[in-house]
Ligand SMILES: *[C@@H]1O[C@H](CO)[C@@H](O)[C@H](O)[C@H]1NC(C)=O
Ligand SMILES: *[C@@H]1O[C@H](CO)[C@@H](O)[C@H](O)[C@H]1NC(C)=O
């Protein structure tokens with residue numbers, strides 16, 4: 001395939017020092033466009049009216065050369081060859097393929113004693129040599145090849161490299177075009193202290209096979225998540241790629257993210273590190289082989305989780321959230337608890353992912369405007385009203401999440417029967433009928449302890465109480481789930497229970513009194529005791 005080679009601006013300078021002279025000498029030239037440059041051109045090469053130099057066109061197997069108008073003396077005043085010489089050149093060029101992924105071989109910046117390359121051939125010989133003179137030391141040719149194809153006969157390292165050629169196309173040294181644009185990162189001075197948490201983009205690119213579509217694990221509100229295997233450690237990871245153009249708040253957010261990398265709990269998805277590019281933030285997490293919980297609850301292609309598996313997941317997520325709220329050095333709010341943010345590890349333990357991520361979209365917004373972050377159906381009423389996230393708004397979302405897991409229904413399901421459309425209302429209706437457990441997921445086929453189901457549903461309602469002050473803390477939620485204490489008697493009244501109550505529900509005598517069987521799982525969540533305290537941005541109050 002042919003391709004067009006274009007060059008625009010060229011700066012060239014040499015620095016040479018001789019054995020006899022102490023001070024290095026410099027000579028140079030600059031072209032600002034080639035119209036007045038008087039270049040010596042041959043074959044396909046021509047200067048276009050706008051001053052660009054076109055070396056070849058789309059026709060296959062053609063070559064083109066352009067030379068500085070007169071021999072350039074590297075060492076004009078020396079009578080003996082200098083021992084060392086260096087040069088630098090800067091030029092802008094484009095290789096334009098005829099169609100994507102097909103193109104010619106490449107371009108070479110060449111220093112040669114002759115301008116006669118009429119015997120040289122095209123394609124992999126780059127218009128510099130032919131089969132007989134390749135490697136002949138009397139060529140006196142130095143070239144820097146920008147080679148876009150791999151020619152195994154010349155021991156090319158890949159199909160996109162820079163090589164240093166001395167009389168032959170078998171490069172004396174070469175390097176992949178990667179350190180360059182494809183893997184370019186964005187680093188600023190303030191990030192230096194986060195070096196240990198910084199992952200290199202090239203590794204993430206390789207880990208995910210260049211962010212191939214077949215490695216996509218899922219895509220959510222924040223961007224796509226890819227599966228990958230880190231090249232050095234062979235660790236399986238999930239890479240979340242978030243496009244984010246706002247520079248505002250990025251410093252604060254990265255500080256927060258990095259500090260969250262120090263969170264350690266068996267029910268949290270561990271953040272391994274981050275990387276930043278222009279307009280893009282990449283977060284790297286432990287890989288969770290069983291994916292997100294919503295797939296198990298709402299899709300046909302996953303096995304149905306039985307009641308004890310669901311109970312274990314609820315308890316695990318509660319324990320992870322308790323750690324974020326009360327057991328770490330600072331209060332960390334999750335801000336977006338829901339089934340799709342709960343991931344399942346190989347043993348089907350529930351792990352909270354994406355904690356704090358919602359903050360990214362909190363930053364950089366006008367402080368005068370209230371900006372609610374979270375997901376409709378899980379938003380506490382005071383959060384929609386006042387826009388301020390607290391541990392109580394997390395507890396609210398956790399309550400809705402409990403109902404979601406127990407009932408196998410989304411908080412708002414517009415496809416459902418009218419009476420089942422709003423999950424909280426549906427659970428309350430069942431409760432009023434004296435059979436709250438009937439709201440339980442029909443896919444469980446009644447295979448659960450009714451008292452346990454009733455207790456989970458009531459606790460879910462209690463957590464999603466309209467009034468923040470009535471909601472339990474995560475520590476209390478944990479105690480109820482562990483059967484360490486009984487749910488308090490909270491009357492089921494129209495103003496409190498059920499965030500979606502539109503009024504008109506009469507005050508009734510239903511009392512929230514229930515106990516959790518002590519048979520349920522023991523206390524085995526971990527507490528971190530050895531963390532240093534350096535960050536302060538996380539504390540936004542309970
Ligand atoms: C390339 O240039 C040659 C002559 O200079 C011409 O014959 C040929 O058609 C051109 N090819 C294309 C694809 O324009
Ligand atoms: C380049 O031009 C020379 C004559 O100037 C010709 O002999 C040679 O075949 C041409 N090579 C190519 C690849 O077009």
Ligand SMILES: *[C@@H]1O[C@H](CO)[C@@H](O)[C@H](O)[C@H]1NC(C)=O
Nearest residue numbers: 025026027074075076077078
């Ligand atoms: C070479 O020597 C001449 C005369 O000594 C001097 O004018 C000129 O600047 C020198 N050229 C370089 C490149 O040093």
Ligand SMILES: *[C@@H]1O[C@H](CO)[C@@H](O)[C@H](O)[C@H]1NC(C)=O
Nearest residue numbers: 117119120129130131132133
């Ligand atoms: C290769 O080029 C050299 C001059 O550079 C010439 O002498 C020789 O005949 C050419 N060989 C072939 C096969 O074209």
Ligand SMILES: *[C@@H]1O[C@H](CO)[C@@H](O)[C@H](O)[C@H]1NC(C)=O
Nearest residue numbers: 132133134135136137138139
């Ligand atoms: C190298 O090139 C020179 C000049 O063209 C020629 O005399 C010599 O025979 C060549 N050497 C080999 C090994 O081909």
Ligand SMILES: *[C@@H]1O[C@H](CO)[C@@H](O)[C@H](O)[C@H]1NC(C)=O
Nearest residue numbers: 305306307308309348447448
């Ligand atoms: C639930 O499933 C697990 C396997 O995932 C099994 O060990 C357990 O016995 C099941 N429990 C019930 C009550 O069916």
Ligand SMILES: CC(=O)N[C@H]1CO[C@H](CO)[C@@H](O)[C@@H]1O
Nearest residue numbers: 289290302303345346347348
């Ligand atoms: C229910 C389910 O899909 N379980 C899988 C969870 O992940 C482990 C490890 O990949 C698999 O072995 C299980 O089959």
